[in-house]
Amino acid sequence: MFEEKHLLTSPVLMDVMKIEKSLSFDDILLIPRNTDLKREDIDTSSRLTEDIELKVPILSSPMDKVTGSKMTIAMAREGGLGIIHRNIDIKNQVGMVKNVKRSENWIIRNPYTVSPGIKARKAKDIMKEKDISGLPVIKDGKLIGIVTKRDLRFETELQKDVEEVMTSELITADSDTDIKKAKSILNKNKIEKLPLVDDEGRLQGLITVRDIEKKKQHPQATMDENGQLMVGSAVGPDEFNRVEALVDAGVDLIVIDTAHGNSKDVIKATEDINESFDVNLMAGNIATADGARALIDAGADSLRVGIGPGSICTTRIVSGIGVPQITAILNVYNEVKDEDVSVVADGGIRYSGDAAKAFACGADSVMLGNMLAGTEEAPGRIVFRSGRKYKEYRGMASISALEKREKNRYGQHFEKREDYVPEGVEGLVPYKGTVSEVLHQMIGGLQSSMGHLGARNIEEMRQREVYKITEGGKKESHPHNVEITEDTPNYHWEG
Numbered sequence: 379m380f381e382e383k384h385l386l387t388s389p390v391l392m393d394v395m396k397i398e399k400s401l402s403f404d405d406i407l408l409i410p411r412n413t414d415l416k417r418e419d420i421d422t423s424s425r426l427t428e429d430i431e432l433k434v435p436i437l438s439s440p441m442d443k444v445t446g447s448k449m450t451i452a453m454a455r456e457g458g459l460g461i462i463h464r465n466i467d468i469k470n471q472v473g474m475v476k477n478v479k480r481s482e483n484w485i486i487r488n489p490y491t492v493s494p495g496i497k498a499r500k501a502k503d504i505m506k507e508k509d510i511s512g513l514p515v516i517k518d519g520k521l522i523g524i525v526t527k528r529d530l531r532f533e534t535e536l537q538k539d540v541e542e543v544m545t546s547e548l549i550t551a552d553s554d555t556d557i558k559k560a561k562s563i564l565n566k567n568k569i570e571k572l573p574l575v576d577d578e579g580r581l582q583g584l585i586t587v588r589d590i591e592k593k594k595q596h597p598q599a600t601m602d603e604n605g606q607l608m609v610g611s612a613v614g615p616d617e618f619n620r621v622e623a624l625v626d627a628g629v630d631l632i633v634i635d636t637a638h639g640n641s642k643d644v645i646k647a648t649e650d651i652n653e654s655f656d657v658n659l660m661a662g663n664i665a666t667a668d669g670a671r672a673l674i675d676a677g678a679d680s681l682r683v684g685i686g687p688g689s690i691c692t693t694r695i696v697s698g699i700g701v702p703q704i705t706a707i708l709n710v711y712n713e714v715k716d717e718d719v720s721v722v723a724d725g726g727i728r729y730s731g732d733a734a735k736a737f738a739c740g741a742d743s744v745m746l747g748n749m750l751a752g753t754e755e756a757p758g759r760i761v762f763r764s765g766r767k768y769k770e771y772r773g774m775a776s777i778s779a780l781e782k783r784e785k786n787r788y789g790q791h792f793e794k795r796e797d798y799v800p801e802g803v804e805g806l807v808p809y810k811g812t813v814s815e816v817l818h819q820m821i822g823g824l825q826s827s828m829g830h831l832g833a834r835n836i837e838e839m840r841q842r843e844v845y846k847i848t849e850g851g852k853k854e855s856h857p858h859n860v861e862i863t864e865d866t867p868n869y870h871w872e873g
């Protein structure tokens with residue numbers, strides 16, 4: 379793809395150095411093609427790894443103001459994938475993974491339970507705190523009843539022991555009952571909960587109508603074979619114990635999250651994790667063909683591409699290092715196109731059109747920080763300024779993020795603030811509503827692009843030719859000669 383190499387022929391530098399031109403999102407436009415495609419023919423799904431297929435090929439970045447468990451749940455429900463950040467201790471990160479895994483299920487394998495002797499009031503409190511509507515009651519390891527919110531509607535019941543208020547005549551099913559059979563039992567008996575038990579009456583799981591209903595609302599969701607939402611988590615290259623804990627908690631994808639993936643410790647970590655764990659593995663960040671080759675050979679299933687394009691990054695300015703993002707994607711795609719490895723374009727995406735350009739140049743999915751940081755589900759605080767609503771967003775190499783943890787992505791920890799050498803900034807982004815609204819616009823824009831290109835799927839988007847545009851072309855592309863009087867959800871002027 380894009381055969382031409384733009385070698386500059388500076389007579390001074392020619393003998394000592396090869397200087398190549400590079401491209402970023404604003405430098406190119408995709409060329410429309412003849413097509414008879416209808417919107418319903420378009421399929422935006424994409425493979426991230428052998429086990430993870432995304433209907434919406436968008437990931438949320440592992441940054442502490444972007445991805446916690448709420449973001450991850452929202453992303454997976456919409457058909458994308460959230461990657462939980464690592465600027466936090468292992469216990470809390472594991473807790474977030476468990477929250478996601480518990481949020482939706484066909485079968486809840488380890489439901490919360492109570493013993494018969496506790497007070498009904500306590501059971502009610504547990505249900506409220508965990509946002510569940512019933513608790514199996516266990517005595518001597520065996521299921522003896524269920525106490526539900528309905529059992530505890532009246533204040534007078536709350537003083538009693540659970541044993542006195544629970545429903546003890548239960549309809550149960552075998553532990554290997556599949557979802558189809560479970561639905562028919564629930565339906566036939568007009569019940570809301572179906573406990574699964576083994577031959578000795580020990581609780582093996584719980585199927586609820588509420589969980590089945592939830593699934594219907596999100597037909598696109600990214601799910602594992604148990605009907606649980608999928609979740610990714612970031613780790614550092616020297617954090618084997620973190621990987622172990624996350625894998626135990628059921629994480630679906632480990633992301634080795636570093637600023638420079640083409641380095642000895644990241645390559646070694648990729649090899650070690652690949653050898654020791656049966657888990658999908660993404661490694662990065664890289665921006666060159668040799669970086670891609672090193673991580674593929676080490677066993678990565680997916681490559682995270684981007685050195686310095688992010689909206690909060692100052693790496694290129696502070697260190698003078700980086701590769702403009704379209705060139706970075708092309709570098710990696712050209713190296714991996716015949717391999718069973720996916721390419722994730724990470725950073726610098728401001729509009730749906732940028733994502734379309736990334737796909738056309740070889741990305742299999744895109745990773746967003748800025749575009750999701752302003753959503754309801756992002757963990758950042760809401761801030762009001764001049765009557766407008768914003769959310770906090772910061773680079774993981776900004777001073778405040780570096781200060782937060784000893785082992786950060788950038789390997790810095792100091793006592794004094796001024797000793798840090800940050801490679802990121804912190805600031806505010808406009809409040810954007812929900813993840814669902816943002817992804818709706820992103821996918822709508824992508825479908826529009828695919829329609830113009832006559833591409834039924836992401837693979838067919840790959841371009842042999844694009845136009846490199848001038849400043850004039852860029853100016854013409856944005857609204858001009860008009861005072862915009864009403865904002866649109868998918869466009870704002872970046873300046």
Ligand code: XMP
Nearest residue numbers: 439688689691693726747748773774775802
């Ligand atoms: P966007 O443009 O979506 O980019 O906000 C998010 C990506 O930026 C990277 N990242 C950083 N890069 N300094 C950097 O040079 C930083 O402080 C920093 N924090 C995040 C990261 O790849 C993320 O996904």
